[in-house]
Amino acid sequence: MGKAFPEKLLICEHCDTVYRRRVLERGEVARCALCAAELERYHLLSVNAMLALILTAAIVFVQANLWPIVTLGLSGQHSSTTLWGVILAMWREHSQVVSVLVATTLFFFPLLKMSLLGWLLWFARGGRRAPGFVPLMVILHRLGPWTMSEVFVLGALVAIVKAHTYFDVTADPGIYAYAALTLLITIFAGVDLRQLWDEDLEPAA
Amino acid sequence: MSALPRAAELGLIACTVCGLVCRNVPGDAQLDGDGVDDAMACPRCASTLRRRKPDSFARTWALLIAAFLMYIPANVLPIMRTASLNDIDDNTIISGVVELWRAGSPNLAVIVFTASIVVPVLKFLALSVLLVSSQRGSGWARLQRAKLYRLVELIGYWSMLDVFVVALLTALVRFSVLSLVEPLPGVIFFGLTVVLTMFASMSFDPRLIWDGKDSDD
Numbered sequence: 001m002g003k004a005f006p007e008k009l010l011i012c013e014h015c016d017t018v019y020r021r022r023v024l025e026r027g028e029v030a031r032c033a034l035c036a037a038e039l040e041r042y043h044l045l046s047v048n049a050m051l052a053l054i055l056t057a058a059i060v061f062v063q064a065n066l067w068p069i070v071t072l073g074l075s076g077q078h079s080s081t082t083l084w085g086v087i088l089a090m091w092r093e094h095s096q097v098v099s100v101l102v103a104t105t106l107f108f109f110p111l112l113k114m115s116l117l118g119w120l121l122w123f124a125r126g127g128r129r130a131p132g133f134v135p136l137m138v139i140l141h142r143l144g145p146w147t148m149s150e151v152f153v154l155g156a157l158v159a160i161v162k163a164h165t166y167f168d169v170t171a172d173p174g175i176y177a178y179a180a181l182t183l184l185i186t187i188f189a190g191v192d193l194r195q196l197w198d199e200d201l202e203p204a205a
Numbered sequence: 206m207s208a209l210p211r212a213a214e215l216g217l218i219a220c221t222v223c224g225l226v227c228r229n230v231p232g233d234a235q236l237d238g239d240g241v242d243d244a245m246a247c248p249r250c251a252s253t254l255r256r257r258k259p260d261s262f263a264r265t266w267a268l269l270i271a272a273f274l275m276y277i278p279a280n281v282l283p284i285m286r287t288a289s290l291n292d293i294d295d296n297t298i299i300s301g302v303v304e305l306w307r308a309g310s311p312n313l314a315v316i317v318f319t320a321s322i323v324v325p326v327l328k329f330l331a332l333s334v335l336l337v338s339s340q341r342g343s344g345w346a347r348l349q350r351a352k353l354y355r356l357v358e359l360i361g362y363w364s365m366l367d368v369f370v371v372a373l374l375t376a377l378v379r380f381s382v383l384s385l386v387e388p389l390p391g392v393i394f395f396g397l398t399v400v401l402t403m404f405a406s407m408s409f410d411p412r413l414i415w416d417g418k419d420s421d422d
Contacts, residue, residue, distance in 0.1 A: 161305065
């Protein structure tokens with residue numbers, strides 16, 4: 001077994017340079033002197049604040065999935081869709097690969113990410129490690145860049161402009177829910193979830 | 206830059222999953238991802254500790270070449286068919302960008318062009334440069350190459366844009382025979398290109414940029 005020095009040292013992930021860790025002031029970001037990658041930043045959000053953000057994101061996510069995104073109109077006819085409408089349409093149109101990609105990156109992975117974070121933070125709030133803390137933190141790390149809701153918002157914008165040439169386009173509540181979700185994701189992007197490893201939490205009972 | 210100690214020199218190793226700094230067991234210096242199963246587990250998160258990502262060069266090359274092979278049909282084949290009563294129109298990625306430009310939204314056309322053409326091409330070029338220079342242990346422009354890698358990681362997944370556009374239009378435009386949008390095989394190849402390039406950049410180990418024998422200056 002390797003011996004660990006969790007508090008004292010820090011190694012740059014991008015170039016393997018070793019640093020002595022020091023406490024960061026509010027707003028400070030530690031950068032690697034060799035490769036300029038970010039090492040660590042001051043934790044602006046408390047566990048409570050993060051949990052509040054995740055709960056908000058969960059509510060907005062439900063709305064973004066249930067409500068239609070846009071409605072097209074053509075000589076009296078109307079057509080609208082939700083995210084699952086998109087997934088099923090691609091499956092029916094013999095693009096199952098795309099259907100699975102859309103379902104995982106826009107539905108299952110974001111859902112998984114929010115559930116894991118909610119679960120871990122809920123227990124961290126009480127000063128405890130959630131049951132399954134270690135494997136769940138590893139899964140969270142592996143999810144990495146595979147949640148793409150923010151790309152979908154831009155995609156919806158492009159689709160609206162393309163459709164606008166031929167149809168009457170009405171933006172539905174779903175697109176606003178997606179926009180709000182993107183905003184929350186952007187706020188959360190600055191959070192280093194590794195801080196949960198360092199929090200002094202009691203092991204799960 | 207010799208003043209900065211590197212983990213390998215100090216006999217330390219960082220867990221890539223949880224960031225924990227660990228000391229090598231004395232005598233266990235073969236943590237080099239050489240395929241020999243002599244790796245140890247992180248005491249905190251139980252992930253395998255490795256000095257470098259395993260077979261980084263070979264895996265990244267393989268994924269990058271596979272992605273490039275997918276990128277050819279993705280551009281040549283049409284990605285979307287728009288059909289109306291008297292007209293069937295097959296769109297490739299490029300013709301979609303041109304149409305968007307003509308339809309009066311040059312700004313969005315530039316965004317789509319960037320996401321669908323510039324970003325994938327940049328990824329192919331950047332990763333090839335990173336692979337070749339790191340394999341040669343080159344000391345050339347290390348800081349810039351490190352930054353280039355982080356840029357590729359940051360923007361890579363935005364290429365999925367066009368796939369989502371086609372998917373959304375397919376679901377939306379269903380007015381019986383009057384007007385229909387169907388996905389065509391190009392979009393599948395394009396989706397696979399994006400996924401493969403993401404895997405390629407994930408399997409490249411940026412620490413290899415700094416591993417060469419040459420010194421910086």
